[in-house]
Amino acid sequence: MRTLVEVVARRGPGGHTVLPVVRAGGQYAVRRTGPATLHLVATAFGPLGGDEVAVRLVVEEGARLCVRSVAAAVALPSRGAARPSVQRIEATVAGVLDLAPEPTVVAARTRHVAELEAELGPDGVLTAADQVLLGRRGEEPGRWTGTTRVVRGGRPLLHTTVDLGPGAPAWLPPVGPRAYASTVHVGSDDRPVATGADAVRLPLPGGWTATAWGAELHRVTGALATLTAPERETA
Template identity: 85%
Template sequence: MRTLVEVVACRGPGGRTVLPVVRGGGQYAVRRTGPATVHLVATAFGPLGGDDARIRLVVEEGARLRVRSVAAAVALPSRSIAEPSVQRVHATVAGELDLAPEPTVVAARARHVAELEAELGPAAVLTSAEQVLLGRRGEEPGRWTGTTRVLREGRPLLHTTVDLGPGAPAWLPPVAPRAYASTVHLDAGAHPPQQPVATGEDAVRLPLPGGWTATAWGAELHRVTGALAALTAPGQETA
């Protein structure tokens, strides 16, 4: 299945955000659920192997956009296609984007590839969160590969790839986490002191120009997200 989602946020009269383009198709419908919030609503099971979803987000200067999903996505293997399911998010941000979908669960024998490419303007604000669980309860894990690329005014700030699950080169017992979470926060307009490196139990926060990136991993998603939240709480410096 081929899926295309497009959302454009602009600054309207009085400084409020208007959404002149809210378009979904294929696997996702898009619903506006707040003044500057949209939810992705799955209209089909999956994603299945071979599915290709592309999400295009544009946030113009002075606008805000929050993107959420209604429920967790469950990546499933295809009976006839050996290719992974793919979701590519391309964001062009001059205003403020908050992207935090529900978790992705990768079922046994499934492989899912997730990509985020964000191009930021000089005053853009980006918060992007990812949560992944390999395997449903009582089954073997699937494989997930996630890549994040962030540029500000054409200069790279972050480029990272995480590959988890059977077949991944670095996924070998005892280092074989089934749950993973990450958050990237960048705000060029804020001028707090540069945050130092902070670590927790199987979690780390690293400084970036104008922000930070944090990751956590482990056996259970609720514990992983808790560790990540503790590490990124305001005022947190070391753990």
């Protein structure tokens, strides 16, 4: 199945965000759930091996867009050829984009590929989060490959690929992490290097990126939250 989601966010009268373009077909429907918030709603089971999802987001100057999903996605193997499922998100951000879907669970014998490519304008602000769990309860892990590319004015700010699960070059069971979470923020918040329990935050030009990994997703997201929580101001 091929799925296409397209959203354009624009600054409207009074500074409110309007959405002149909202299109979705295939595996997702889109519902506006707040003044500048959209939720992706799955309309089909999966993704299955061979499925392709393309999400195209444009946030124009002065606009804000918050993208969420209503439930975790469970990536499953196909019955035919062993093809990966693929989700590609392309974002052009001159305003503010906050992208944080629910976790992706990669079932046994499944390979899922997730890509995010973001082009930021001079004042664009991006926050993008990923949460991944390899395998459902009581089963072997699947394989997840995630790539994030962030560019501003033609200058690469971040280009990273994480490959986890059976067949990945750095996967060393039984110590390989089954849970992984990451957040990248660019545009309004500089932070120094910080570390936690199996977690690290690294600076980027005008922002930071943080990752955490481990055996259980709730512990991983907790460790990440410690590094990404807003810093308190001191008198």
